[in-house]
Amino acid sequence: MTDSVFLSLAQTSMFELLAPTPPGWGGNLVRGFINSIGIGVGAFALGLVIGIGGAFGKLYGGPVRRDLLQVYTTLIRAVPELVLILLIYFAVPDLINRLLETLGYGRIDVSGPMAGIVALGFVQGAYATEVLRGAILAVPQGQIEAGRAFGMNPRMLMRRITLPAMLPFAIPGLANLWLVAFKGTALLAVVGFNELTLETRQAAGTTKAYFTFFMAAGVLYLLLTLISNVLIGRVEHWARRGRQPIAESR
């Protein structure tokens, strides 16, 4: 009894607090959520592009390119993401602007979302390079050899054979990376970017309803994860189309 009374009381105030229009804070939360998704998708996509280039470079590139990529993946994975974000937000623009000024150009402004995507995408790229490298190595050599034997050029080989053939091996790792990318957007709160965590903190700080707002944010993060899982499952099913289903192990 007392439970349900408490719940109904909490719900009224909760609905008011989370209402989509002011004085409710729901709209802000959703805006933050959408910003987070946007940055997450952008960072993941950038990471994927870097990762494909990085993986092929590490596997098939010349010694110089391989060494450079090794430095990149090692450094990026060694340094905390937060430090990298601060670096890209503050240090890099500062450096660029000083350079521009000495050259006699005006200063540029680094836009929040763009810098966020670049910072997180750079980190993603290092991990994606390793995920994709592992997946490419898992492709049976004969698959690639058959492509070569029939006269495919390196680009076509990559597009028609290597990438689709490695996908089943890459998806679990890439799925992890996507979720990390999305949650990584929370770090952008420290540089004042209006993603979900910052919006939540502002709403909670103003109303003092910490529990409600952080729960709401938690639900949104969880929601996206659940939706992602469904989509990833579909993609994985499609990528594994040519494979025997895994036999039951139980």
Add this chain to the structure above:
Amino acid sequence: MTATIMAIPRHAVTDTAAEAIHVEDLHKKFGALHVLKGVSLSARDGDVVAIIGGSGSGKSTLLRCINCLENPTSGVIRVNGEEIRLKPDGNGSTLPADRKQIERVRSRLGMVFQSFNLWTHMTLIENVIEVPVHVLGVKREMAIIEAEKLLARVGLLEKRHVYPAFLSGGQQQRGAIARALAVQPRVMLFDEPTSSLDPELIGEVLGVIGDLAREGRTMILVTHEMKFAREVATRVVFLHEGRVEEEGPPDAIFGSPKSERLQQFIRRVG
């Protein structure tokens, strides 16, 4: 280093037939391992050259050098009269001088592998049209019509939308033969096409290869099926430790082998 360059006999196929494959004094080293020690080989149009020899004698390496899956250390390779241009790689071996040439040459050689190597993310018919459509620029609809004919020919028409993983080894290898035929190859290269098959599946694959041989296709066939080689080959080449130890018409090779080693080999496998 003594290179054994055998005279290239010409029987079974008329002298006027063009030379489809010509290999001269081919050497291949893997580091310190000298695998091919001066191999010469020739296949004219319509020839079926069977390559036999013990495991590790260099049969696969020879075949892989012909379509440049391996770069020879030295030697000359001509495909359809066109010499494959090689340049020194700086480590005493060679590299293809012209990647485009290699790709062009390869696209008209039909390679069939011991382990089939059908592309697992494509259905059977997608495998067969892949090279015609994407490498040779054939229209998709045309390629499909051709592919269906070829799949019917190897007895797999009703399996055309099946992925390789759901086919038996014999079916996969027949599919791989259809894929090779789809490029209208000047020469077909077979590397032990039945060696990874269960015994009861070997017959169906040899049947298909036998038909191709009888219709006068040019092929180089590495095989351990001695009876089959004797039946379909126009010439047999016995490779031993990276050299052509003996070669000749099948009846001579199997009926009256001259060298001690070939006699031993035939006793062992026959």
